[in-house]
Amino acid sequence: MIRMWKEFSKGLWKELPPFRLMLGLCPTLAVTASANDGLGMGAAVIFVLTLSNVLISLVRKIIPQKVRIACYIAIAATLVVVVELLMQAFAYPLYQSLGIFVPLIVVNCIILGRAEAFAGKNPVHLALVDGLGIGIGYMISLTFLGSLREVLGKGTWFGHPVMWDGFEPFGFMVMAPGAFIALGLIVGAMNFLNMRMAKKKAQGALQEMDGCAACGGCAMATKSREL
């Protein structure tokens, strides 16, 4: 049970896909012009990722090593077609605003990454919670980025006006460059918070460590600790 919680919760902060792992950036930048689109894209990814993780974990002992990538993609593609048809049937406006990025979930590196790194090696229940955790982390990230851009760029949140009267929308944020700048600032803020937290945690225990190793905030530190 503890193991399952661990696999689930890592997707929520420690391995948050777009902001920590830097995976799945293409839809992150392209479809987050509004919170609604971010939420919809995140939901589609949760569906595909969880089911593909479960299926791949089920068949992991049958698939020959040499053709595993092709099999993963075939499974993901099947699920994506399901999502696409469901969206066309029940959420057509969302389908229209997401456009090409729904079919592109097939080649989203999160799907293939989780399949290769986790689901192909672990039992079904762990693969399920891993897919759920990473998927929910992805949805939260996309919704957060979409909200930030929509509130600043249009003055609305999920389509409802939230800013004061006379607010002039900062239209730059819903344009393409706004996505890059918002993503960069969020990643910077997360690194800042992580360094702070690591410093606080390490204050007592790591007194003897010096320089990069003492901070624990970046990849260098993990490396030097492993050495």
Place this chain on the structure above:
Amino acid sequence: MKSGNPETGGMVPCLLIGESAPHIHCGRTIRGLMLDIIIAMLPSAVLAIVYWGVDALRVMALAVAVAVLAEAACCRLMGRKSSIDDLNAVVVGLLVAFMLPAGVAWWAVVVGVGLSICLGKMVFGGIGANPVPAALVGYAAISVCWGIHVDPDTVQLATSWSDPLTKLKFFGAAGIEKFGYADLLFGRQIGGLGSANVGMILLGGLYLVARRTVRWQIPLAFLLGTAVVSGLFYMAAPETYAPPLFHLLTGGVMFAAFFIATDYACSPSRTAAMFLYGVLGGALVVLIRVYGMHVDGTAFAVLLASLVVPYCVLLRPKPFGVK
């Protein structure tokens, strides 16, 4: 690059020779350079206050105050020693203010200057690390988002002057016949509150060049680029396009040539590279004015040119002996 030893006559010549202390300080400081720039901006600032009254003073004071406060806040957040006493923040604030019309809304000034300092300068590591002129970042952002609140045309309505570039854009060469060059030179035109006082900007720019605060190659190349490209258009069809002198004396060309394009961090330093950079910026101004949707494309032209600087810098002599 490996450092060669001059005594052994190594294949790679020594590019940086470090002698042991003590060194003589040439007396130049960032603060001194920035003070020079502020002095050079003063005549135009005074003329702006004469023309636009307390409105102009309001914009400049607000811009400088926001710039200094934003820089102090960034330094504190980054855990650094405060760098506001090098006066660079004051200069950036003033530069943004000079590009804005006197009647601009206060919140546009606050956001523009704040973005210039935070996203244009501090996020890259402070003075000397910015890839594009810091003042242009904020100005470009607010002029893209809030064009109607930032464009001189739509803001400065209570005046009998008009914006020569708007006339040129929408009425062609026939629209600019009533503008005399003397009027343009003395700033009797609508534009940025400081950058439209072309004569005073030129005066300040010449002061900077004489004091060697800026290198003369960049302003000269920038003005040359504008003049040559607009001259080509003018020669091709004088009844459609404006003469070169008109382009030099309107909008932000003079201001950008002396004060913006010469930003120390993002302009090249070798003569050939400086000329390439300046000419590119000047040519882009005219191209944006002729073909683009912006009325005065100076800010965007300099932004684009400064993005090309890393490639301009490749124009350098081959070190002796290097294949």
